Each structure stands twice: as structure tokens, then as C-alpha cells.
Amino acid sequence: MFDLDRWQEIFQTLSKNKLRTVLSGFTIAFAILLFTLLFGIGNGLKNTFAQQFAGDSDKSVYIRGGRTTKPFKGLQSGRRIQFKNDDSKFINENFENEIEFFSPNVERFNVLTIYKGEQNRYVVRGVYPDYQPLESAVIEQGRFLSYLDLEKKSKVVAIGRMVEKDLFGKFSALGKNITMDGISYKVIGVFSDPGGDRDERFIYTPFTTAQGMYRTNDYLDRFGLTYNPNLSVDEALAFSSQLTKLLKEKHNIHPRDQAAIRVQNYAEGTRNVQQFMGVLNVIILFIGIGTLVAGIIGISNIMVYIVKERTKELGIRKSLGATPRSIIGMIMTESIFITALAGYAGLMIGIFSLKAIGSSLEDYFIVNPSVETYVVVGATIVLIIAGTIAGYIPAKRAAKIKPIEALNAN
Amino acid sequence: MIEFKKLHKSYPIGKKDSLHVLKGLDLKINEGEFVSIMGSSGSGKSTLLNIVGLLDTHDEGEYFLNEQKIEKLDEKKAAILRNKFLGFVFQSFNLIGYKTALENVALPLYYKGVGRKERQETALKYLDKVGLKNWATHLPNELSGGQKQRVAIARALVTNPKVVLADEPTGALDSTTTDSVMELLTDINNEGMTVFVITHEEEVAEQTDRVVRLKDGVIISDEITEKGKLTGRYV
Numbered sequence: 001m002f003d004l005d006r007w008q009e010i011f012q013t014l015s016k017n018k019l020r021t022v023l024s025g026f027t028i029a030f031a032i033l034l035f036t037l038l039f040g041i042g043n044g045l046k047n048t049f050a051q052q053f054a055g056d057s058d059k060s061v062y063i064r065g066g067r068t069t070k071p072f073k074g075l076q077s078g079r080r081i082q083f084k085n086d087d088s089k090f091i092n093e094n095f096e097n098e099i100e101f102f103s104p105n106v107e108r109f110n111v112l113t114i115y116k117g118e119q120n121r122y123v124v125r126g127v128y129p130d131y132q133p134l135e136s137a138v139i140e141q142g143r144f145l146s147y148l149d150l151e152k153k154s155k156v157v158a159i160g161r162m163v164e165k166d167l168f169g170k171f172s173a174l175g176k177n178i179t180m181d182g183i184s185y186k187v188i189g190v191f192s193d194p195g196g197d198r199d200e201r202f203i204y205t206p207f208t209t210a211q212g213m214y215r216t217n218d219y220l221d222r223f224g225l226t227y228n229p230n231l232s233v234d235e236a237l238a239f240s241s242q243l244t245k246l247l248k249e250k251h252n253i254h255p256r257d258q259a260a261i262r263v264q265n266y267a268e269g270t271r272n273v274q275q276f277m278g279v280l281n282v283i284i285l286f287i288g289i290g291t292l293v294a295g296i297i298g299i300s301n302i303m304v305y306i307v308k309e310r311t312k313e314l315g316i317r318k319s320l321g322a323t324p325r326s327i328i329g330m331i332m333t334e335s336i337f338i339t340a341l342a343g344y345a346g347l348m349i350g351i352f353s354l355k356a357i358g359s360s361l362e363d364y365f366i367v368n369p370s371v372e373t374y375v376v377v378g379a380t381i382v383l384i385i386a387g388t389i390a391g392y393i394p395a396k397r398a399a400k401i402k403p404i405e406a407l408n409a410n
Numbered sequence: 411m412i413e414f415k416k417l418h419k420s421y422p423i424g425k426k427d428s429l430h431v432l433k434g435l436d437l438k439i440n441e442g443e444f445v446s447i448m449g450s451s452g453s454g455k456s457t458l459l460n461i462v463g464l465l466d467t468h469d470e471g472e473y474f475l476n477e478q479k480i481e482k483l484d485e486k487k488a489a490i491l492r493n494k495f496l497g498f499v500f501q502s503f504n505l506i507g508y509k510t511a512l513e514n515v516a517l518p519l520y521y522k523g524v525g526r527k528e529r530q531e532t533a534l535k536y537l538d539k540v541g542l543k544n545w546a547t548h549l550p551n552e553l554s555g556g557q558k559q560r561v562a563i564a565r566a567l568v569t570n571p572k573v574v575l576a577d578e579p580t581g582a583l584d585s586t587t588t589d590s591v592m593e594l595l596t597d598i599n600n601e602g603m604t605v606f607v608i609t610h611e612e613e614v615a616e617q618t619d620r621v622v623r624l625k626d627g628v629i630i631s632d633e634i635t636e637k638g639k640l641t642g643r644y645v
Contacts, residue, residue, distance in 0.1 A: 005526060016508035316504045319465060320565070321493020321521035324485045399485070404465040407504060 010334050020309075021338060024302040028339050028383065029346035031295025035288050035379060036350025036371055042284035044361060044369030049273050059100070059229060060134055061240050062264040063247070064222035070254035081251055081260050085218040091225075094246055098239045102225040103128035106210040113203065114179040115167040122163060124180060124203045126210020127224075134224045135193060135202075142174045142189035149188075149206040156209075158189040160200035183213070227267070233274075236267035292382060300390040303335055307394035314398050315406025324399035331398065335391025336384055343383035347376060411476060411572060411604050412439040412462060418470035419457055431457045433627040434471065439606065441572070443643070444599040446607040446615040449624035456577060458624070459608045463496055463575045464488045476572050493521050497566025501578035503558040505550040505565075512537060512546040515565045522569055536564040540594060556587030563594055573604045580614055592617045619643065 065081035106126035193199035460466035516533035580588040619638030
């Protein structure tokens, strides 16, 4: 299969005909460069959108109480809706199948937090262990809250990475005690959050601890939950409206009172983003394929021209004993070699350019522009096939020309 | 070595007409002969050479090359036969411009499947034979017309063929170089090689042993030259 002589012959032809080689190589390299840049930038755009929604699980639903705006069943408007622990039970009992993770939530803002000399104010949330997947928080050290912590109303906290940075500097916060509003809590875990700095300045403490500390009775502020991942977007939306309806009934709220219970369902946003990304994908694919096709046509044209230009040479080779097969083999190997090599070069230039300019494009909603390995491999394969076809047709034609006609060509 | 029986060849002109170029030629050339085909342009001499050289096909009649009947030859078989039996020398030299003299000479050996090192050695030997050993690394455009034709002759000889076919080998050369090229061909013939020259120049034909004159696709004469008589081959 590998014939050193044949390759030497081809290398010589390519290197002695530099302009021709460079010209055809350039066409291919440029097409692939464009293709790579386009795909990379398209992916960058997609990454931006993915990141915008990365802060929380994309299946999250948040419910908080508001004030009624319509009188109902003898109750006046302007009444404040206060959720309690029995609402947690109510939701869980009614929607066992629809809910994956669930956590009621007590929230306290501007909590003065002190560690030794350092102090700052943070949002403190009392939550269930389920809150971790809701926020998509990732434990970096230690652990998140447990049900045992809840049961014992332990004075423990899981703090965000930025809280640790603010208060502990370079040191680990794990196992240390911090003081929040004068009471000491032990740090049992440090987490990071794809939502960024804001989400990493939260402090989580067991729901029961926070409720005991900050709320009278069994009052709570809001619910966070994720719906069963098996639900479609439409089913998820139906679920949250059903949930709202039941809660309204339970709290004697007018069915069309929009302010009394505020529901934030990420499913809707997810659907829009998915549709947008789908359209973006199609556009990128379309333009990408267009670029490749243009490159293929370019290389085909050049190959036709090259074969025409070389007709006389091919005639000479034939008169010296070159078989049609060796002529086809020679032209095709040259073509495939140039396409593969130039295509690879274009690909590499593209990938490195993406790396080089990547970070400076963030202002233009393009984050981490890059191409996936399968796209790279796929494009290379397409190229090699294109090179084969681009080389084969003119090579076949060249091999068919009678040597005498080829020799007389000028 | 080469034998025709009632050889015909026509070329189509437009859709209906055809030009009858060779009209039933009968010719036999034996091994070791130095033959020239004379004729004015349009006499069919180039067509004849192309058919002999398997660069073109004949329509009717029979053609034997080295006792082998040539018919229904596909390109591959023709290529192999050309490589094995025939060496070409063209009026316009037909050297490959981007290859050095040595590489040009070595090319037929490449198609013969000879290894690289042996190719180089053999090619150099033949370049030496035509007196151009020192020009081995030069490109064709750095050589004079006579030198180019010598390179082409070395290339024709390198596979040690049965016949060297020369199509107006001196057509592009001045009289001094013409003589030196003809001397070279004579030397080759003296070593036993069959040489088949196409020309329209009397001076060139005179330096061969046998002259076949062609007119309008028909052989009008077939004579032994003065030089040929001296060889003692034709008695």
C-alpha cells in the first residue's frame, strides 16, 4: 500500500510546482478556516445562552407568597399570603410524581457575618439538602447540609466560595466557626456555583435552624423545587399551573389573582432558549456546509485546471509507460494529500485563532468559542472524500485522453 | 521487429466525413535496422509513427510488434508494451520541465518498477553515454536544444527497448546539432538497436540505412541508402 517511490514522485511534483500547490492548498485551508471559525463562534453564542441559564437547574420552579389584589370569599384584597410548613406537606402530597427535588426556604438578607477580624453581610438561606441540586451548587470541600442537621437544628453552614474568599482569604473555612448575627455556626462545607459570584455569596444553613432563628411559628418564605426530568416542557408548565391553582384554593385566593402567589417556572425560558438554539444550530450548519461546499467546488475547479495544465506532462508520462491507473493514482494521491494537509492546517489555524481571540469576544455574547472533536474529525473526513472526488473526475478524464492528443496539447 | 499488413487509418472530420490518412501500408522492418520514413507534411508519416508507438490505434489491417499482434489493446497493456519495447524521441523533446535531466531519464524506469537507487545509476550511465553526465542535475530549460534532445535520447534508451522511435528528432535543431544527434542515433544503431526515424529532411534520411517514402498515405518507394549499402546488411 505505502509506496515510497510513489510518494517521492508526488512530493517532487508538489514541491516543484509551488504556486499550484499553494493555490489549491490555500482554497481548502481557507474554506476550513472559515468553517472552523464559524462553528466556533456559533458554539460560543450557544455557550453564552447555556451559561445564562446555568445558575440554577433548568427544571426549577420557585414559588413565593405575595399580596392578594382581589377580594375573595369575604376576604379583603391586600392580604399577605404567608406559607407555612403545612404548605410544604400539601405540595409534596399532591405532586409526588411531578417533583424531583423540593426545599422550603427561609431567607434572611444582610446578615452580618464575622470570622476573626473579617466581616461582611450575606444572604443566609435556611434550606433542605435538596436545595443543592436546585441551585446546581457543587461541593468543593466538606459536605452540604443533611437531614440529620435539620433534625438536630444544628448550627452549621455551607458557604459559597466567595464567602470563604472574603472572610478566610487563602485559608480553608472548613471546620471553622463563623458568627452570624452574634451566633456561632460551624462551616461544614464550601460550594461553588455555575451561577457565578452572586450565587457563591450565599450561606446555607438547615431550614429548621433558620426557621427557629428568624421566623415566628412555622412561617417560611418560599419553595424551590425541580420537576421530574421525565416531564416535557408542556407537562412541566401544566404542572406548575395546577400547583398554583391548588395553592390558591388552599389559601382562599381568587383564581385570577395574579399577585398573591408568584410562580417562576424556568421551563418556559428553557423552551424559548431551546427553540432559539435550534434555529441557531440550523443556521450554523447551513452556513458551515455552504462554506465546505464552496471549498469543494473550489478545489474541484483547481484540480480540473491542474489536470488540463498537465495534459502534456501526462502524455509524456504515458508515452514512457505510465498506465492509466498510475496516472489516476498519482493525481488522486496529490489531491487527497493537498486537501488533507491544507484542511488540517486550516483547522489548526482556526482552532488556535479561536483560542487566541476567544476571551476578547465575551463582550459580544460569545463565550469560549470552540469546535467539538467530532466536528473536527467529520470535517476532515468530508475533506478527504472531497479531495478524492475532486481528484478522481479530472484524473479519470486525463487517463482517458489518448497519449498522442495529450502530447500535442499545449 | 515491426510489420504492417494493409494498415489503414482514418480520422473523422466533423460528423460525417473522414480523412483517410494511411491507405493500406505494407512494411517490414527487421531487428537492428536504421530506417527513416520520408514524406512531406500530411503524407501520414506522423500517424504511422503514432501507430507504431502505440500512441494511437489503427483501423484496419495488421500490426505486429516484436512478433506480437497488436489488436484491441487497452491503455494499460499499451502502456506496458511501450515501456518494455519502445523508446520515444520527439521533435519538441517532451522533457518534463520541473525534473532534472537525470530524473527525466530515470522516469521510464520508475514506471517499469525499478528501485530508486538502480534507477539513478542506470539513468546516469545513459546520460554519460550521450555525453551529459555533468549536466545531470540541470533542468531542461538550462540545456541547449541539442542537449535536450540528447537527454531525450538517453531517456528513450534507458529501459533498453527493442525500438527507438524518433519523430523529427532534428526538426528543432540547427545543422551542427542535427549532425551530432544523428551521429548519436547511428552509434546506437551500431550497437544493435532498431531505430525508426520520421523526417522530412533529405540530409537526415541520408544518414539512415533505408528510406521509405510516403505520399498521401501510400508507400511510393523503399530504398537502401548509400550508407546502408556499406553496412552489408542488405544483400
